[in-house]
Amino acid sequence: MWPRLVNVAIGIWLMFAPAVLGYSTTSALAEASDRIIGPLVVSASIAAIWDEIRPLRWVSVFLGGAAIVLPLVLGPFLGWPIDGAVSSIVSGALIIVFGRIRGPIDNEFGGGWKSTWRDDIDTIRDDPYGREIEQTQHGFPDS
Amino acid sequence: MDWHGRDETPPGWDVNPSSWAERMPIIVLGFVGFLIAMYLTAFQYEWINSVWEPFFGDGSEEILTSEVSDVLPIKDAALGAIGYILDVVTGAMFGQARWRKQPWIVILFGLAVGPLGGGSILLVILQPILLNNFCTLCLTTAVISVVMIGPAMDEVLASMQFLRRAKEEGRSVWRAFWGVGDSTELTAAGRNA
Numbered sequence: 001m002w003p004r005l006v007n008v009a010i011g012i013w014l015m016f017a018p019a020v021l022g023y024s025t026t027s028a029l030a031e032a033s034d035r036i037i038g039p040l041v042v043s044a045s046i047a048a049i050w051d052e053i054r055p056l057r058w059v060s061v062f063l064g065g066a067a068i069v070l071p072l073v074l075g076p077f078l079g080w081p082i083d084g085a086v087s088s089i090v091s092g093a094l095i096i097v098f099g100r101i102r103g104p105i106d107n108e109f110g111g112g113w114k115s116t117w118r119d120d121i122d123t124i125r126d127d128p129y130g131r132e133i134e135q136t137q138h139g140f141p142d143s
Numbered sequence: 144m145d146w147h148g149r150d151e152t153p154p155g156w157d158v159n160p161s162s163w164a165e166r167m168p169i170i171v172l173g174f175v176g177f178l179i180a181m182y183l184t185a186f187q188y189e190w191i192n193s194v195w196e197p198f199f200g201d202g203s204e205e206i207l208t209s210e211v212s213d214v215l216p217i218k219d220a221a222l223g224a225i226g227y228i229l230d231v232v233t234g235a236m237f238g239q240a241r242w243r244k245q246p247w248i249v250i251l252f253g254l255a256v257g258p259l260g261g262g263s264i265l266l267v268i269l270q271p272i273l274l275n276n277f278c279t280l281c282l283t284t285a286v287i288s289v290v291m292i293g294p295a296m297d298e299v300l301a302s303m304q305f306l307r308r309a310k311e312e313g314r315s316v317w318r319a320f321w322g323v324g325d326s327t328e329l330t331a332a333g334r335n336a
Contacts, residue, residue: 015271024275025275031272031275032272035268035271035272036268036272039264039267039268039285040268042289043261043264043285043289046286046289046290046293047289047292047293048293049293050292050293050294050296050297051297052293052296052297052300053292053293053296107156107157107158107297108155108156108157109155109156109297109300109301110153110154110155110156110300110301110304111155111304112300113300113303115304115307116300116303116304116306116307
C-alpha cells in the first residue's frame with residue numbers, strides 16, 4: 001500500500017506546485033501539465049490500492065514518464081519555468097520508481113481479469129499472478 | 144446473518160465480493176457523495192446563497208458558478224447527484240449471491256462506479272486548469288468517486304468470470320446475464336469443481 005500512498009503524495013504536490021512555485025498564472029503550459037498529471041496520478045494510485053485493480057499502477061508509471069518528457073521536449077521551445085521543469089522531472093522519476101513496486105496481493109480472485117477473455121486460463125485454478133490456488137476450501141483472512 | 148456471505152464465495156476466491164461486508168462501505172460512500180452533490184446543486188440553483196469553502200477563498204463560488212458548470216442541460220452537481228444515487232441503488236439491490244444471480248445489476252453498478260465515476264473525476268480535474276482555482280467539496284466528491292472504484296470492481300470481475308464459465312459450459316451467456324433459467328445453477332458446478 002505504501003508505494004501507492006507515496007505516489008498520491010507526489011501527485012498532490014504536482015497539483016499545488018504551480019501555486020507554490022509561482023507559475024500558475026505565468027506559464028499556462030507548465031500549469032496545465034502539473035494540474036492534469038497530478039490528479040490523474042492521485043486517482044490511479046488510490047484505485048490501485050485495491051488488489052484486483054493493482055495493474056492501474058502502470059497508469060501512474062506512464063504519467064510519470066509524461067511528467068519527465070513534456071518539460072524536456074516542449075520546455076525549450078514553449079517556455080517552461082526552470083523550477084517547474086525540475087519539479088516535474090523529479091516528480092515523474094519518483095512516480096515511476098514507486099509505481100513499479102507491485103506490493104503484496106493478499107486476496108485471490110479466481111483466474112483474475114485474464115480468465116474473462118483468454119481460453120487457455122482456467123477460471124478456477126489460476127490467478128492473474130501465476131500462483132496456483134489450492135483446490136480445498138479457502139480460509140477467510142478478513143473474517 | 145452472515146455479513147461476509149461465505150456460502151456464496153465465488154470459486155477460487157477467498158472473499159465474497161457481493162457480501163454486505165464488501166458492499167456496505169460503497170453504499171455509505173455513495174450516499175455521502177450524494178449528500179454533498181445535493182448541497183452543491185442547491186447552491187448552483189440558488190436555493191442557498193453561499194457554499195462552505197475552508198481553504199480556497201472564493202474558489203468554490205467561482206467554480207460552481209462558472210460557464211463550464213452550465214454546459215449541460217442540468218447543472219453539473221445535479222448530474223453528480225444522479226450518478227451517486229445510481230451508485231447507491233445499484234449497489235444496494237439484491238442479495239449476497241447477486242454476482243451470479245443478477246449479473247446485469249453488477250455490471251450496471253460497475254459502469255456507474257467505473258466509467259461514470261471516472262468521467263465525473265475528469266470534470267473536477269478540469270476545474271482548476273480552466274479557472275485557476277480549487278473547490279474543496281468538489282475535490283471531496285472526486286476523492287469519494289475514486290475510493291469507490293477499487294471496492295466495486297471485484298464484484299464486476301466475479302460476475303464476468305461467472306458469465307465466462309456459462310460460455311465455456313455451452314450455456315446461454317444472455318440468459319446467465321439476466322439471471323434466468325438453469326444458468327443460475329452454474330454456481331454449484333463452479334464451486335464444487
